[in-house]
Amino acid sequence: MAVTAVLRLELTADSGGGRAETVGDFAEFVRMSMPGLLRYGHALTGNPHDAADLVQSVLEKVGSRWVSVQRKGDDPLAYVRRAMANTHISIWRRRRRENLVADLPDSGVVAPELSRLENEPLWQALRSLPPRQRAVIVLRYYENLSEAEIANALGISCGTVKSQSSKAMASLRTRLGKD
Amino acid sequence: MDLDDELRRLFSDDRLDVHSTPDATEAVVRGAERRRRRRSATTTAFALVVLVGAGAALTQLPRSDDTAGDLLPTSTSSASATTTTTAVSTFTSTAIVTVDPPPNSNSSSSVKTETGQPTNKTTIPAIPAPPQPQAQPGQFGSLKLGMSEADALATGSLIEPSSAADPENRCKAYATKSVPDANAVIISPVRGIVRITVPGYAKTPKGITVGSTVDQVKAAYPNATQSGSTLFAKMAATPAWSYVFETDGSSVTAVLMRLDANDCSAV
CATH class of the missing domain: 1.10.1740 (Rna Polymerase Sigma Factor; Chain: A)
Incomplete structure (x- = not known):
């Protein structure tokens, strides 16, 4: 306050009320x-x-x-x-x-419980995705957006959303299968 | 294991929470204010650059007054210039911008020079490639619809590497210096550039830009057809191309130029 x-x-000095x-x-x-x-x-x-x-x-x-x-x-x-x-x-x-290598958060600033996510295989697999594929996954499963909404949000076509999403899911599956 | 469920579970995990410091809000508000002030402090310079930038953006969009009456700007807009150079940059200390002369003074160009602020981090719309001397159909900056991939790369406007533009991996997608989206330019191996996404700050010669309303689009392009929430305005040019105005139902979210004879799926 x-x-x-x-x-x-x-601000009042600057440019008035509004x-x-x-x-x-x-x-x-x-x-x-x-x-x-x-x-x-x-x-x-x-x-x-x-x-x-x-x-x-x-x-x-x-x-x-x-x-x-x-x-x-x-x-x-x-x-x-x-x-x-x-x-x-x-x-x-x-x-x-x-x-090229994702930085691991150094401790200190980060609350200790956060590091536990690092042990999740799915979390690690997600981190390996290129950001656009990851963004598509986050918008779909975190924000629960439809393909059209994701396309609009990222300024890409629905076709690209589909292809990025299927690529992402495929590499997540591969990674989790291997690990 | 159902990956869908696993993802939903992970994303609802409490461990995703990031604890913000108590003064985070204050820091953001101060930062926003700083940015705004920086803009105000350079209001004159900034306004001029934006104004000129908008003019320059106009010059970059195809002005096919030689081919399509539909595209003709209003009488207050500038006509095709004989020479045009544009260089507006946040990082150089001087930006020299040449604006097309008004129609009645074809021989002279008005030149406005403004000293930029090297420390100013506020994003000034970066005008990418200098427009070509003559406005040509289906062209934005140095990129033309139908241009081969090699020629497009030679302009230096594309950002490598490319990514696949379609599921078949036939067409390629590039980001450009002015549009960071990975699908800013789509190139077909057969037809060359089939689609160009125009930066958000650029306006079509009829004044349509991101944020224009659907009604404004229809008023500017009475022949525009609509499919879903997307509007298409055909341009009379060779090769034939259309403006594609993607909307959210009420206002324009993206302006694209697309070759009508486009052979990339999902583009």
Whole structure:
């Protein structure tokens, strides 16, 4: 609350009344949606650090354009989720040459119980998927979206969703069978 | 074991929870405010760049005033320029943008120069490849519908490696420098580029862009046909191609240019 107050002060000086309301509204949105988004980010990225970074950077971008995001009339939460999936895919594409091996989260910042997921064969298998295939799986089984909704969210065709999904399921099966 | 159930079980596992620090909300709100301020601080520069960027984007979309009256921009829009160079970048310190001259002054170009901010992380729409001197049908930037894979790669606009665009593994999909999606450009081994996804910031010569309403599309392209939530606007050009406006039922979510004689399945 103290923070909001400070921001309000800065903002009135900055550009007047409506702005403070917008910031308060956005802060409320962040507070409410943060836990769910972090979970979703964790499923998407496969590690809690990347999840936190992803949520932070996408929310900052969305927040800096909060008025226009709201004006669009979409559900802002759905909008943020779509942005996270797409941002994650494109970040990975930029980074993959450097980081072929997934970083294991170093302990300390991460709560100890998280590391237990690392022992799940399915979790490990998921981590080995390319991000777009993984995003398709997360949107389908975590978000329970239909193929058409996934296609729309990721900006790809339904055919691509189908092929990515079947590729992903096949390699998950192979991996789990082998292990 | 049913993999579907296993996945649902894993995704509902409590261990997926990530504990956020108490000041996470505050950090996000501050970060958002910082980004917004950075934008405001450079409002003049930014607005100009965006404005010019939009103009440049316009110039990159095919303006087939030589082939299709349907595509003609309104009288306030610019006509085909003799020379056009565009370079807007977040990372260079200077962006020089040349805008097409208005129709009545074909001989001169207005040049606007703006000093960019190297430290500014706010995403300025990056205009990728410089548009060709003459606007040609079915073209975005240096990429043309029908262009062979080798020629497309030679433009430097594609990001390698490609991925399979169809289940048969016949056609290839590339991301481009302006559209990070892996399926931004689809290339058939026979027909060359069959589909180009236009970046979200670009507008068609009739002003349609991501976020335009279905009604606006229909008003701009009265001959547009609809299939499901997707609208198709045929362009009179050789080879024949169409704008494909993917919508969520009410507004445009993606603008694509697609060769009518397209032989890639699911494209």
